[in-house]
Amino acid sequence: MIDSLLTAVITFVVFAAGFSAYKTREIEQTYPNIGELTDIGGYRLNAVHLPRPASADLPALVFIHGASGNLRDQLAAFAGPLSGRAEMLFIDRPGHGYSERGPAENAFPSGQADAIARLIDKRGIKSAIIIGHSFGGAIAAAFGMRHPDRTEGLLFLAPATHPWPGGVDWYYTLAAMPILGWLFTHLVVMPIGLRRVETGTLSIFHPNARPADYIMKTAPELVLRPHTFRNNATDVVNLLAYVSTHAPRYNEIKAPTVIITGDSDDIVLEELHSRGLARDIAGAELVTIRNLGHKPDYVTTDVAIAALERLAGQPRDLQMLAAQAEIRITSLTGEASQANEVSQVVTTS
Template sequence: MIDVLLLAVVLLLAVGAGFSAYKARAIEQAYPNIGELTDIGGLRMNALHLPRPATADLPPLIFIHGASGNLRDQFEAFADPLAGRAEMLFVDRPGHGYSERGGAENALPSGQADAIARLMEKRGIESAIIVGHSFGGAIAAAFGMRHPDKTIGLLFLAPATHPWPGGIDWYYTLAAMPVFGWLFTHLLVMPIGLRRVESGTLGVFSPNERPADYIEKTAPELVLRPRTFRNNAADVANLFAYVSAQAPRYREITAPTVIITGDSDDIVMEELHSRGLARDIVGAELVTIRHIGHKPDYAATDVVIAAMEHLAGQSRDLQALAQEAEARLASHKASLSTAAAPSPQAVTGS
């Protein structure tokens, strides 16, 4: 009886691991690498590099994606609107997308910031405006502290940079565990995750609309690959202790800084993180946009680009532009509500 039970467990493990491996290969075939791997010493880091165009009016821009993401997320938001204006580097953070993980230091924002700095050197980028979304905000802050000579300016988008009340989602804790984490990521993450991609991405954009082709273009399923999910979970699991220790040091940041956040962000608490950064970094400008959730990079791309221009020394009234974005979003929401409302004829049956 014990032998039969053991055999059943082994078969279950084999089937689960086999399914995850099969789907991981299928995801990589559906979303092949659009960047280029560069050996930066200790790991090969993946990035999509757009060289400086002759028409550039902005300094180089480095884009750092958030948790569960990859370089396609920021590429889809900014590559076209900024075409012809700047050299751009969209990075897969260590252990994400198609970048290798490297050493244990890359499980912390400080290690990932150092990796990005080495990648810049390999790509011949002396300094840049560093753009960090969500988890990428913690890396942007670390970059500003550790590599001020490479930092023209810092742009934080719905950042995660300060300690917060409560914990993290259970699946991050489980996935980061030594043995159970391996089993969880190889057996259950793929089937569960594939069913949650639609609702999960809608939730990240809420209360704003998610672009209809967002999943197709940004490949969020890449994070479901077992090794990538484990790396992602380790990043998130380490974040609280890291920012608790590092947040008091943000006053060391001297680079010009802009923080853009929404007042309806259900993923990251803007009152802790964004307002905390504005308090801690001398001279930082906080731009809070009403009616926006966790994705100002998509919901208010024009304001974000204006912030890049501002950091480059151009005159931009970011607060006025934020108000224009608020009015635009409110008008769009009202038009959607009107379109969704039943006509009087439908209500009365006439």
């Protein structure tokens, strides 16, 4: 009986680990590295660098993606609309995408901010507007505090920057554990995660529509690779204690700041994080958009670009543009509802 059970366990482990390794290779073949790895002192960060064009009217822009993401997320949202207007650097955060993890301090936003500062130096960028989405908001805030001389402005998009009640999801806690975490990420994450990519990406856009080509363009499956999922989980587990300690210091940030958030964000609550930033950073402008979820970078890209222009010193009425975006979102929501009703009628007829 014991021998049969042991055989079954070993068979499961071998099969599950083999499946995870096979799918990891398949995901990397489907979404190969589109960036360039740069040594920043014993380890390498990956980034897509778009040099400053002759027609540039904006400062250099540095984009920091959120949890479970990679550089393709912000690249797909902004590279096209901002083409010809600025030097841009889209970064895989340490341990994400194709970047190496680096030292232990890179498990915290402060360490990742310092790593990004070293990469900026390597790329010859003296200062930039730093754009952080979601988890990237905590890193953008750390960058603004630790590297003020390199920070021309800060744009926070649905940022995660302040303490919140309830902790984190159990699977992050499990994945970050020393031994159980290794087993979980190598045996369980891949088969379950592949089944949740569709619903997971829909949920981060809710209540707005997800672009039909979003998965293909942004490669969210990259986070399911065991080492990447473990790094991601460690980041998320460490965040609460980190922001609890560092949020009281946000008043040290002096760079021009804009925060764009949605009142319907179910991922990061705007009343805690975005309003908290607006309260803590002197002179920050808070732009709250009704019926917007967690992806202002995609749903209200025009408002985000106007915010970059504002941070660059150009006159822009962000509140007016937000009101226009609300009308557009309401219209799109109505069209989607009508389409669903028609589909249901056709299906039941």
